[in-house]
Amino acid sequence: MIPVTFDYVRAKNVDQAIQQLKDSKGEGKILAGGHSLLPLMKMRLTEPQMLIDITGIDALKEVKKDGDRLIVGALNTHREVSIHPEIKEHIPLVAETARQIGDIQIRNKGTIGGNIAHADSAADLPAAAFVLNAEVLITNEFGEQSMDIDSFIIGPLITMMPEDSIVTGISFEIPPAHTESTYLKYFHPASGYPVVGVAVVAGTDSNGVIDYVRVGITGAGDVAFRATSVEEALIGKTPSEAVIKAASKSAAEDGEMGSDLFASEEYRENLCKVYTERALTSVLL
Amino acid sequence: MTVEKKRVSVTANGQACSAEVEPRKLLVHYLRDDLGLTGTHVGCDTSQCGACSVMVDGDVVKSCTMLAVQADHSEITTVEGLGTAAELHPMQQSFWEEHGLQCGYCTPGVMIAAIGLLKENPNPTEEEIREGLEGVICRCTGYQFIVSAVQKAATRIQETGVNLNSQRLVGEGTQND
Ligand SMILES: Cc1cc2nc3c(=O)[nH]c(=O)nc-3n(C[C@H](O)[C@H](O)[C@H](O)COP(=O)(O)OP(=O)(O)OC[C@H]3O[C@@H](n4cnc5c(N)ncnc54)[C@H](O)[C@@H]3O)c2cc1C
Ligand code: FES
Ligand code: FES
Numbered sequence: 001m002i003p004v005t006f007d008y009v010r011a012k013n014v015d016q017a018i019q020q021l022k023d024s025k026g027e028g029k030i031l032a033g034g035h036s037l038l039p040l041m042k043m044r045l046t047e048p049q050m051l052i053d054i055t056g057i058d059a060l061k062e063v064k065k066d067g068d069r070l071i072v073g074a075l076n077t078h079r080e081v082s083i084h085p086e087i088k089e090h091i092p093l094v095a096e097t098a099r100q101i102g103d104i105q106i107r108n109k110g111t112i113g114g115n116i117a118h119a120d121s122a123a124d125l126p127a128a129a130f131v132l133n134a135e136v137l138i139t140n141e142f143g144e145q146s147m148d149i150d151s152f153i154i155g156p157l158i159t160m161m162p163e164d165s166i167v168t169g170i171s172f173e174i175p176p177a178h179t180e181s182t183y184l185k186y187f188h189p190a191s192g193y194p195v196v197g198v199a200v201v202a203g204t205d206s207n208g209v210i211d212y213v214r215v216g217i218t219g220a221g222d223v224a225f226r227a228t229s230v231e232e233a234l235i236g237k238t239p240s241e242a243v244i245k246a247a248s249k250s251a252a253e254d255g256e257m258g259s260d261l262f263a264s265e266e267y268r269e270n271l272c273k274v275y276t277e278r279a280l281t282s283v284l285l
Numbered sequence: 286m287t288v289e290k291k292r293v294s295v296t297a298n299g300q301a302c303s304a305e306v307e308p309r310k311l312l313v314h315y316l317r318d319d320l321g322l323t324g325t326h327v328g329c330d331t332s333q334c335g336a337c338s339v340m341v342d343g344d345v346v347k348s349c350t351m352l353a354v355q356a357d358h359s360e361i362t363t364v365e366g367l368g369t370a371a372e373l374h375p376m377q378q379s380f381w382e383e384h385g386l387q388c389g390y391c392t393p394g395v396m397i398a399a400i401g402l403l404k405e406n407p408n409p410t411e412e413e414i415r416e417g418l419e420g421v422i423c424r425c426t427g428y429q430f431i432v433s434a435v436q437k438a439a440t441r442i443q444e445t446g447v448n449l450n451s452q453r454l455v456g457e458g459t460q461n462d
């Protein structure tokens with residue numbers, strides 16, 4: 001399978017990439033790891049006339065701490081994210097999630113910026129992004145801005161990204177030191193994407209009472225979501241099997257479930273509950 | 286739409302190679318059709334099977350999901366770069382001894398992926414080997430013999446101290462235009 005003809009340029013820096021996007025008059029696309037874009041182009045589901053390869057822009061590979069946040073440069077590959085010492089120390093949830101994407105070859109090419117910018121409803125990283133109140137850092141000719149993840153991703157493959165813009169990085173909130181986190185995913189047996197993926201960050205205070213809990217779910221429907229009903233049911237409680245089981249019952253309430261040949265709506269709803277219960281159990285008990 | 290061809294120059298298995306290609310040419314076709322390195326196979330052509338796996342600047346990638354132009358100025362290792370018939374790479378020797386292949390279609394990609402795995406984890410457990418080879422599909426062996434071959438190769442590589450980062454220089458099969 002061969003894509004239709006297109007031209008290819010490499011951008012040396014962000015400003016040049018933005019200029020190249022503008023010059024292409026809406027016909028150009030950014031190329032990062034290419035592991036979402038090229039498969040679509042090979043199937044001719046998208047036909048950009050120009051690819052602007054940004055992988056040579058070293059500034060987009062930085063990882064830096066900014067107060068209570070960690071900013072991960074857009075071009076860090078899933079592999080780099082999964083082993084980066086600062087990411088593992090401050091936001092281990094993101095490292096653990098990246099580690100579960102695709103396979104070694106995919107993780108060597110796919111990038112965190114591409115994963116978020118592409119907004120695939122079955123992508124893994126949005127669960128962690130929702131849980132850690134991620135902000136998407138965007139640059140265009142008018143300057144820099146940041147957008148909350150839940151206002152950035154608005155539908156399957158649909159984002160609020162302004163025209164001729166580059167995602168330069170993803171900024172994640174560093175959770176309190178006493179919390180622990182995990183990402184549990186029910187792999188689609190053929191594609192390896194999550195049918196349902198659940199990210200949890202939670203912790204208890206000195207009296208053993210849950211004082212912090214966030215649950216994010218991806219894959220189940222068109223867009224990832226925070227399972228706030230579960231969070232509300234847990235806060236202020238002492239964790240136990242019964243408490244977690246009861247709270248997990250509402251895991252599917254805050255999002256819309258999808259349905260396809262492989263997994264019906266009811267099945268996805270059930271997976272949300274089961275995986276939320278397992279993730280909470282591993283973090284809190 | 287017509288676009289200018291781009292010159293793509295790489296070091297393939299230690300040898301400088303170069304060809305002019307359309308930007309839409311996939312790396313696997315550049316390797317096979319322009320450089321004559323037909324050891325790398327196309328299985329699924331949809332990023333799933335890993336038959337097309339090659340090493341680009343030391344990382345295992347699926348060459349059906351990468352453009353040749355993306356690989357300009359990189360170092361590439363394909364199965365032709367592992368060993369020769371007279372002197373097999375420890376990975377090849379182990380696949381032979383452990384019957385790690387039947388039809389052999391997946392084998393070039395599987396061996397490259399296995400080398401990528403051993404570079405990161407020189408002494409993997411059986412489970413780690415199975416996980417590390419998630420990105421390759423074999424329709425014949427049922428994987429057990431592949432796992433045994435990789436285990437044997439790991440031991441052999443540690444014993445003989447073969448450097449997995451070095452590229453062997455093989456002349457056959459490569460061509461400059
Ligand atoms: C076989 C296979 C299995 C996979 N399995 C999984 C999985 O289990 N879980 C999962 O989450 N993902 C999976 N993926 C997808 C993979 O993670 C992709 O790499 C990722 O979603 C996209 O990142 P990329 O860098 O490859 O982006 P690209 O493919 O280069 O780009 C994707 C889109 O985002 C845009 N874009 C990319 N970077 C930027 C930027 N910095 N600024 C603005 N726009 C940008 C591009 O223009 C394009 O429209 C899989 C892919 C394959 C091929
Ligand atoms: S041919 Fe590239 S992954 Fe199957
Ligand atoms: S040996 Fe035939 S596909 Fe693996």
